[in-house]
Amino acid sequence: MNALANKTSKKSAKIAKKAPAKRVAAKAAERPSRIVDANSASRLMDQRIRELGGWRGEILARMRTLILQAAPDIVEECKWIKPTNPFGVPVWSHAGIVCTGEAYAKVVKLTFARGATIPDPSRLFNSSLEGKTRRAIDIHEGEKVNARAFKALVKAAVAQNDLSAKKR
Numbered sequence: 001m002n003a004l005a006n007k008t009s010k011k012s013a014k015i016a017k018k019a020p021a022k023r024v025a026a027k028a029a030e031r032p033s034r035i036v037d038a039n040s041a042s043r044l045m046d047q048r049i050r051e052l053g054g055w056r057g058e059i060l061a062r063m064r065t066l067i068l069q070a071a072p073d074i075v076e077e078c079k080w081i082k083p084t085n086p087f088g089v090p091v092w093s094h095a096g097i098v099c100t101g102e103a104y105a106k107v108v109k110l111t112f113a114r115g116a117t118i119p120d121p122s123r124l125f126n127s128s129l130e131g132k133t134r135r136a137i138d139i140h141e142g143e144k145v146n147a148r149a150f151k152a153l154v155k156a157a158v159a160q161n162d163l164s165a166k167k168r
Contacts, residue, residue, distance in 0.1 A: 040078075041075075041076045041077045041078045042076050044078040044087050044088060045064065045076055045078065045087075045090050047087060048060070048078075048087040048090060048103075049061045049064070051087065052103050055141045055142070056103040056108050056141075057103075059108040059139050060090070060101055060103055060108055063101060063108070063110055063139075063145070063150070064076075064090070064101065066145075066147055066150050066151055066154070067092050067098075067099070067154050069151060070150075070151035070152075070154035070155050070158075071092075071094060071098070071154055071155065071158045073094065074092045074093065074094045074098060074154075074158065075092070075093045075094065076090070076091070076092060077090075077091040077092075077093055078090060078091065079091045079100075089101070089102055090102075092154075094158045094161055094162070095158075095161040095162050095164070095165040096113065096114075096161040096164065096165065097113040097161075098112065098113065098154065098157045098158055098161060099111060099112045099113065099115075099154070099157065100113075106140060106141075107138045107139060107140055108138075108139045109127065109136050109137070109138050109139075110136060110137045110139070111128065111134055111135075111136040112125075112134065112135050112136065112137075112153065112157050113133070113134060113157075114133060114134075114157060114160050114161065114164070115128070115133070115134050115135025115136065115157070116131060116132055116133050116134065116135055117133075117160055118135070118153060118156045118157055118160055119156060120135070120153060121149075122146055122149035122152075124137050124145065124146065124149055124150060124153060125137055126138055137150075
């Protein structure tokens with residue numbers, strides 16, 4: 001066996017020892033499940049917005065309204081729920097994730113899962129521009145987002161997800 005193959009097999013053996021199948025399954029079972037019930041997810045989003053309050057809550061609520069206006073059949077979900085984040089991350093899906101909405105201390109970030117493939121003539125995307133797949137919009141306190149342009153982005157993201165789903 002050559003040196004490279006020997007090195008690779010040793011590395012594989014180390015990985016296998018670190019994460020045996022039973023331990024991986026046990027870890028997965030410990031993780032809280034994501035919310036799949038639409039009513040529960042919507043209630044969690046409502047709670048998250050109330051908890052945030054202030055300008056971040058207002059922005060997240062406004063962007064949520066615009067998303068629902070742009071794509072009335074979009075599904076609201078809360079994913080990645082943890083003890084440190086009991087509300088999870090607000091996610092809007094339609095044949096896959098359209099975008100997520102996260103609130104940080106100085107910014108509300110809307111990340112479009114396939115943003116790199118979506119036309120953005122109004123140049124709303126201002127974050128994660130170097131990525132090959134995602135694009136994001138960072139909204140700071142006092143900033144306004146062009147509602148018409150944002151709705152067009154949401155519609156384009158939904159269309160992109162539909163197109164990708166048809167190819168599968």
